[in-house]
Amino acid sequence: MLSCKEVTRLVSLSYEKRLSWPERAGVRMHLLMCRFCTRFAQQMRFLHAACHSFQQALQEDDTIYLSQAARLRIHHALSGNH
């Protein structure tokens, strides 16, 4: 029987590579019996989905923007090049 520590490691690893058959079976068995690790696995799915939507959300954060000075500087750099 896999420990909770081992299961969290494997749940995380499953985002990087396909787990072996015994690993997958071990994780599935453990999750059937452990609500904390089930929670952990759900929260990893949440985190992964959040990262997927992050790029869009980042571009819309209007609390962060280019300063006028930087804008001018970049504008000059660009016009000097075409």
Place this chain on the structure above:
Amino acid sequence: MPKQPQTPSSAPDTWLTEHGDALYRYAYFHVHNTNLAEDLVQETLLAALIARENFAGHSSERTWLIAILKNKLVDHVRKQAREQPLAEYAENEDEAVEALFAADGHWKRPPSLWETPAQAFEQKQFWQVLTRCIARLPVAQAHAFRLCEIVGREGNEACKVLGVSATNLWVLLHRARVRLRQCLEIQWFGRKAKVER
């Protein structure tokens, strides 16, 4: 006017006006430094100017520019990783992660129940909290996580950029996830999370 499908719809002059802030926000998230983020925006737009003919029009102009910026960011991380090798961070223990489990591998501090997580995506503050949590990660974990989960690079490439083995990368990503989970639980779900055992 005849259309030129091989070039972006708008002139380079408008890139800065239309996409400058979006590029800057993306760059700033990754480097947390105003000057550096501004330089990256400038480099991106200069590179876009040179590569203008390669814009195939399959994606939006914004997506094309962000893709160029991502390459610049990856170059930046590669340079940093060369100056400060990261492999040892994966080889040493991460106490914050170790502290979650008892010696027998059972949870010492089990995850709380998160209420209505799906609604978080619609709230601006959630993304700011997530940004802060990522910024607080130890440097090697932050690089690994941003590269793989935000920039979307494949593991093989991430290993080369960071100068670490695949096993090291997996360790770093796992630790980053565990820490982020904990940070979100405290910073975002904290007030709502039910403590139960």
